[in-house]
Amino acid sequence: MALFNPPEHLSCHHYATHANTGWVLVDGSEQQFYRGETEYHLILFCTKGSIRLASEDDLCELHAGQMKFIPRDSSVHAYLSHDGELLSAYFDVIDFICDKISLQQLKELKDTVTYNPNPLEVRGAIPSMLATLKVYLEDKALCAYLHELKVKELFWNLRAYYSREELAAFLSPVLGVSKFHNEVINAFTCNTKVADLAERVYMATSTFYKQFREEFGETPEQWIRTQSNKQILFLIQDYDLTIGEIATRLSFGSLSSFSRYCSKNFGYAPTALRKALQSGVTSEELMQAAHKE
Incomplete structure (x- = not known):
């Protein structure tokens, strides 16, 4: 109507x-x-x-x-x-x-x-x-x-x-979230270095480590790895994107560095990771496996 x-x-x-x-x-x-x-x-x-x-x-x-x-x-x-x-x-x-x-x-x-x-x-x-x-x-x-x-x-x-x-x-x-928490979220990019993330929020690395542990309850390295893995698993299931486009979008310097990261964290190269998800392996299973590494 x-x-x-x-x-x-x-x-x-x-x-x-x-x-x-x-x-x-x-x-x-x-x-x-x-x-x-x-x-x-x-x-x-x-x-x-x-x-x-x-x-x-x-x-x-x-x-x-x-x-x-x-x-x-x-x-x-x-x-x-x-x-x-x-x-x-x-x-x-x-x-x-x-x-x-x-x-x-x-x-x-x-x-x-x-x-x-x-x-x-x-x-x-x-x-x-x-x-x-x-x-x-x-x-x-x-x-x-x-x-x-x-x-x-x-x-x-x-x-x-x-x-x-x-x-x-x-x-x-949004209930009581600190300014620091929001700044970290906004500054994050896939597979970034802790020093680079600290620099983006205008903090010395040592100060950043201390405040990050207090705010997030884990080390910056653990958090960066988890968030990077989540982003990869999400975009790898967008079949309109090539593996190269995903690597670029996630700020990897090259396709080979993206492939090494996936092999190390998921046990699959990017193309094989996409096929594993298509065949029924779930994102949750892959995240759990990566967490044990």
Whole structure:
């Protein structure tokens, strides 16, 4: 169904307004790979099929009926199955509308809940709300005012159908995250040297080591290796990219250095690694194997 009298809608100033709150629909049958730097906070919903998602130091898979929070200034890569569908809410301010719950209250709960990076199940009235949203988006209802109302409705539903503990865990990446933590995430590149990472955040290497252990709970070398392995395993499954393109994108100096890294960490050269994943070896199994090395 199309909008009635489109010229009337398009002449409204809400259609000409750049909105910092809204919704985006991505269909896997038309666009299988989605990449982007997040200017705003996101809540990603898998409404059909499945989505392999990589964001900074997190690698997961969303299935229909699940959602995932992504904080602003993150690098997001999402690979949709052919029947996959991604519905994304973006917003600048986390607004729970009602004074009964505030971001400050959730921050106070942060230390008492365990952050779980796994997707959260969608429940309550949210599925029916998303179904209505899909109709709007498919009909090109791009009114900024409407989009803002639907984001506010989403927050109302989060407050209505999830406990404060669940919300504190879900939004944990932005509850009390330090400036240093964000700087490290933003400065990270695959297989970087610790000294280079320290230099990018304008710290002496010795100071960087100390603060990193306190903030992340592991050595910089361990963390860099884990994040590098996650990025490789994610991109190696994007079959539109050649091995050489992946090596370049991940900042390896040459194809041979990328091949050596994969052989050392996964026990497979890049092409063989891709075939292993196609044959049924999972990313989780490869990450566990690399961790034991």
